[in-house]
Amino acid sequence: MCRKKFWILLLLVIGIGLAHGQSRRIINIPDISGYKTLKCDFHIHTVFSDGTVWPTVRINEAWEEGLDAISITDHIEYRPHSTDVVADHNRSYEIAVPLARQKNILLVKGAEITRSMPPGHLNALFIKNANLLDRDDVFDAIKEARDQGAFLIWNHPGWKAQQPDSTLWWPEHSNLLANGLLHGIEVYNSNEYYPEALEWANEKKLTMFANTDVHGPMNVEEGQHRPMTLVFAKSRTEGGIKEALFNRRTLAYFDNTLVGQSALLEPVFFASLEYDKAPLRIANGINKVVYLRNNSDLDYELELVQPGVGFDAPERLTLKAHHVTPLSLSGNSDEIGSTREINLYYTVKNMFTGPVDNLIVTFTFKNLP
Numbered sequence: 253m254c255r256k257k258f259w260i261l262l263l264l265v266i267g268i269g270l271a272h273g274q275s276r277r278i279i280n281i282p283d284i285s286g287y288k289t290l291k292c293d294f295h296i297h298t299v300f301s302d303g304t305v306w307p308t309v310r311i312n313e314a315w316e317e318g319l320d321a322i323s324i325t326d327h328i329e330y331r332p333h334s335t336d337v338v339a340d341h342n343r344s345y346e347i348a349v350p351l352a353r354q355k356n357i358l359l360v361k362g363a364e365i366t367r368s369m370p371p372g373h374l375n376a377l378f379i380k381n382a383n384l385l386d387r388d389d390v391f392d393a394i395k396e397a398r399d400q401g402a403f404l405i406w407n408h409p410g411w412k413a414q415q416p417d418s419t420l421w422w423p424e425h426s427n428l429l430a431n432g433l434l435h436g437i438e439v440y441n442s443n444e445y446y447p448e449a450l451e452w453a454n455e456k457k458l459t460m461f462a463n464t465d466v467h468g469p470m471n472v473e474e475g476q477h478r479p480m481t482l483v484f485a486k487s488r489t490e491g492g493i494k495e496a497l498f499n500r501r502t503l504a505y506f507d508n509t510l511v512g513q514s515a516l517l518e519p520v521f522f523a524s525l526e527y528d529k530a531p532l533r534i535a536n537g538i539n540k541v542v543y544l545r546n547n548s549d550l551d552y553e554l555e556l557v558q559p560g561v562g563f564d565a566p567e568r569l570t571l572k573a574h575h576v577t578p579l580s581l582s583g584n585s586d587e588i589g590s591t592r593e594i595n596l597y598y599t600v601k602n603m604f605t606g607p608v609d610n611l612i613v614t615f616t617f618k619n620l621p
């Protein structure tokens with residue numbers, strides 16, 4: 253079959269797939285004050301590097317899975333299909349962009365600078381011309397990306413193929429950081445979590461990411477979701493995403509876990525919940541139940557930090573996604589009768605601010621006699 257016929261056939265197959273009514277799932281993670289919570293995946297491959305799918309498939313997958321934005325980040329230096337797929341480094345983006353516009357998926361132009369460690373693999377997002385990143389010297393490639401206004405992410409920093417003994421930060425990364433050539437880091441890639449990267453992100457003020465690095469077709473089971481980066485953007489635009497990334501407003505979301513800064517985790521937690529905030533009337537021997545409704549997709553696993561003064565509260569509580577959970581409080585001494593403010597301190601076991609640190613939340617209620 254000649255090449256032209258092959259591509260026409262391929263597009264036809266994709267077209268037939270589109271004609272079958274697909275539906276878009278809704279990811280329930282709330283917006284927070286002042287920001288839209290965008291669901292994003294900034295590390296994706298296609299046949300234009302070592303992936304096995306056509307760029308438009310990535311747009312359809314993102315739409316079906318409820319994402320707001322993706323970046324196709326084909327390898328600059330590694331293109332095993334290049335005898336069959338003859339094109340320059342901008343082509344995968346150009347093919348995907350019309351469908352992205354049609355489906356209202358924000359498509360960030362990107363590429364993966366793919367070198368041995370150090371410095372390893374880096375994604376360059378918001379680039380203008382990927383062909384110019386094809387340079388002999390890796391630092392020339394990174395500088396070129398930066399000169400195009402790119403946001404640069406160190407990918408899979410603990411990938412065993414490149415860091416077999418331990419996950420190390422190399423002097424080359426300090427050099428990149430010092431020269432404004434490194435802005436973010438993947439704390440999660442595909443199915444690997446790198447707690448070291450979370451620590452570095454906190455120490456060195458890097459933006460955190462969870463990305464799929466998907467090469468084959470996405471295969472998300474019902475009730476599951478792909479690893480993703482939540483971006484807290486002032487607007488649902490590419491510019492909104494860029495501003496948020498450079499200002500570190502992201503959380504890494506994988507499985508039932510959220511990782512990032514408490515300044516973002518806490519508002520997400522409370523925006524997920526609805527409950528009656530009216531004053532309680534607890535006294536010795538008097539019980540009160542507050543019904544916590546969790547509208548998000550996360551099951552929040554709570555553990556009491558310290559016992560209440562004058563009242564009993566559950567030591568452990570799971571606020572199941574899309575369920576209402578009773579929080580039962582009961583007065584156990586006369587002291588509670590004269591307490592006007594009740595504070596409940598819980599750690600959220602599936603929200604991490606550091607490798608071994610969980611978010612601590614405070615529920616505050618007024619208490620009336």
Ligand SMILES: [Zn+2]
Pocket residue numbers: 364366373407408
């Ligand atoms: Zn890579």
Ligand SMILES: [Zn+2]
Pocket residue numbers: 295296297364465
């Ligand atoms: Zn990759």
